[in-house]
Amino acid sequence: MSKRDIPKVALVGNPNSGKSSLFNHLTGLNQRIGNFPGVTVDKKTGYCSLNGETKAEIIDLPGTYSIYPNSTDEKIVYDILGDKTNPLHPDVVVVIVDASNFKRNLLLFTQIHDLNIPTVLALNMMDIVEKTGLAIDEKKLSQELGVPVIPMKARKGKGIDLLKKTLVEICPANYEPIFKAHDHAPEAIDKVKEAFSIKDDYVAYQMLQQYRINQALTENERNLLADISEKYSFNRDELRRKETLERYAAINYFIDGAVKENFTQLPKRWTQKLDSIFTHKIWGYFIFFLILFLIFQSIFAWATIPMDFIDLTFSELSSFLKSTLPEGALSDLLTEGIIPGIGGIVIFIPQIAILFAFIAILEETGYMSRVVFLMDKIMRKFGLNGKSVVPLISGVACAIPAIMATRTIENWKERLITIFVTPLMSCSARLPVYTILIALIIPDKTIFGIFNLQGLALMGMYLLGFAAAIISALIMRFILKTKERSFFVMELPTYKAPRWKNVGMTMYEKSKTFVLEAGKIILAISIVLWVLASYGPGDQIENAEAYVQAEYSTVQLTQEEIENKIESYKLEHSYAGIFGKAIEPVIRPLGYDWKIGIALITSFAAREVFVGTMATIYSIGNVDDESTIKNRMKNEINPETGKVRYDFATGLSLLVFYAFAMQCMSTMAVVYRETKGWKWPLAQLVYMTGLAYVSALIIYQSLS
Structure with a gap:
């Protein structure tokens, strides 16, 4: 291994090969998620102690079937492995293969092997191999390939210690190439090696194959490679076809004698039995919707107790601090602005954790891939394809990574349509809004007992x-015109029991990200909103008591009623109140007042800010400090009707508005990056906001 202080180890493998399980075992919680330089693609890195002396940086590269990219995610793999000057270029590559699909998985290994990087082959899922009748001789295979071969059961952590030991002991070596690239294009490859000071034939060959999409090259370098390609008749497609044939011929030679299949002992696979049910043209859909039903029932049933506990804790904390701290603006900011705002988000950790736990279990078991396969026929009727299901389902968590996931869709029209409609899927940021509004207008009752x-x-x-x-x-299918046709091909992984450690880490990471990312916005908005709601022009705030006493001098009111009138007067005449009153004529037909209007505006930064905003607004000068945000909203009275503000018509109108509205600046930014312009994100904003307004208007006017 390199003598760097902290050597880099890259994990590479096909999708569903167990790469994420291995990464989690090696790094534990000592990992971080960011973006690869220059692209909005998740980069997972972490640190692992290989022994008492050696610490390694582990880089989890995106899953790919080949170093020939079909998407931005896959392109990153070659950009890092094929360029020794790349700061992320690894000292060692661990290629993880699904040993139960051994032959297909080895294609990627042979390509990486020829890049002349020290490589370890990790045979994962050996427990499945044992059940299916395959027998793999790891020692013989290691001799044939000339690289260490480690049998593993990554989900259970077996083979990790042997892998760590191998990574410490591995040394750089000039391997014999599996595909003799130089034999097929000697003059072109020699010219590239000379022009770019490259030693390896296959790296030079790949530069000729991929120079058109290689962003690391300058325009002059691309032109030079184009000239070399034309001068020496470098036929990219024909050579790639020959390469694939040669590689599979080599793979057949390597596994001959090292891998044996005992068909007489092959049991009927559970995967085939389960697929006959889960992908059935009728029962498959029934089971899918039943699973969705159970998920959403669980989100409310299991999260109620911890949510009520968190809600009450923040209310009591605010009340305690208000009675303990000296009176002043800073104390009011803390007890009426910051704590209620943060509490309005922390309360939803249980529901967010439960939602992501179910999503992780569906992915871990392999069922999510069946949903993609099942929905392909339906999707095509709406101008999408099976690959569109992945972004749409991912949109239930967050629209930002979901939109980035559309890069796997080769068809321009289908990708654009998927990007355009994905924000309509209800993301986790809408969950806080849904749950508090549903709790206000839908009784907590069961029907049929369950x-x-x-x-x-x-x-x-x-x-x-x-x-x-x-x-x-x-x-959009009828608006956008294209003659391009698409095909949907995917591999269905075998069913597996979920790895609970991975599920737990997913719950932890997603909940942490939700709270911290939303918390930054909410903390800033809560402070600004408290200032706007506590101060106003002129002397109306300072003399609020005098104005109220004068207005109600002829009416008998209790002290508590007078105090409520004073606080309501202050809020109404504050900067926030004036702003809310200004937009009230536009939103009044939807059943909303100026307080809701303030929340609508602030939540354009992020949808979940709605709850934090309402928590702040209803905490300003609240006399009953121990009441929770839910109770304050439930007791809010509409002065025009004398009835509760959040009745069924208003609550449902708000639910529908938030279901459709494009209230997320981050999503707009991602759409801008993915479509390379403001045309589509602005069209998306106008369409979704218009749809939200008209739908909410129809709902309220029909029910009120």
């Missing part, structure tokens, strides 16, 4: 988002 009405309402909101997405896709 079906919780609030859980049914939450599932209905998610289905509404999905329906809006596919109907919008159908409309």
Whole structure:
């Protein structure tokens, strides 16, 4: 291994090969997620102690079937491995293969092997291999390939210690190439090696193959490679076809004698039995919706107790500090602005954790791939394809990575439609809004003894988002014209029991990200909002008591009623109140008052800010400090009707508005980056905001 202080180890493998499980075992919680330089693609890195003396940086590269990229994610693999000057270029590559799909997985290994980087072959899922009748002789295979071969069961952590020991002991070596690239294009390869000072034939060969998409090259370097390619008749497609044939011929030679299949002992695979049910043209859809139903029932049923505990804790904390701290603006900011705002987000950690736990389990077991396969036929009728299901399902978590996931869709029209409609899927940021509004207008009752009405309402909101997405896709299908056709090919992994450590880490990481990312915005907005709601022009705030006493001098009011009138007067005449009153005529037909209007505006930064904003607004000068945000909103009275503000018509109108509205600046920024312009994000903003307003208007006017 290199004598760097901290050597780099890259993990590479096909999707569903167990790469993430291995990464988690090696790094534990000592990992971080960012972006690869220059691209908005997740980069997972972490540190691992290989022994008492050696610490390594582990880089989890995106899953790919080949170093020939079909997407931005896959392109990163070659950009890092094929360029020794890249700061992320590794000292060692660990190629993880699904040993139960041994032959297909080895293609990627042979390509990386020829890049002349020290390589370790990790045979993962050996437990499945043993059950399917395959027998792999690791020692013989290691001799044939000339690299260390480590049998592993990454999900259970078996083979990790042997891998660490191998990584410490491995030394750089000039391997014999599997594909003799120089034999097929000697003059062109020699010219590239000379021009770019490259030693390895296959690296020079890949520069000729991929110079058109290699962003690291200058325009002059691309022109030089184009000239070499034309001068020496470098036929990229024909040579790539020959390369694939030669590699599979070599793979057949390597595994001959090292891998044996005992078909007489092959049991009927559980995967085939389960697929006959889960991908059935009728029962498959029924089971999928049943699983969704159970997820949303669980989100309400299991999260109620911890949510009530968190809500009460923050209310009591605010009350305690208010009675303990000296009076002043700083104390008011803390107790009426910061703590209620943060509490309005922390309260939803249980529901966020439960949602991501279910998503992680579906992915870990292999069921999510069946959903993609199952939905392909339906998606095509709406101008999408099976690959669109991945972004749409990912959109339930967050639209930002979901939109980036559209890079795997080769068809321009289908990719653009998927990007356009994905924000209509109800993301986790909408969950806080949904749950508090549903709790206000839907009774916490069960029907038939098992079906919780609030859980049914939450599932209905998610289905509404999905329906809006596919109907919008159908409309765009007729607007956008293209002759390009697409095909959907995917591999269905075998079913596996979920690795609970991975599920737990997913819950932890996603919840932490949700709170910290939302917390930054909410903390800033809570402070600004408290200032705007506590101060106003002129002397109306300072003399609020005198104005109220004069207005109600002829009315008998209790001391508590007078104090409430004073605080309400202050809020209404503050800067926030004036701003809310200014937009009230536009939102009044939807059933909203100026307080809701303030929340609508602030939540354009991020949807979940709605709850934090309402928590701050209803905490300003609140007399009953121990009441929770939910109770304050429930007790809010509409002065025009004398009835509760959040009645069924207003609550449902708000739910529908937030289901459709494009209230996320980060999503707009990602759409801008992915479509390379403001045309589509602005069209998205106008369309979704218009859809939200008109739908909410129809709902309120029909029910009020």
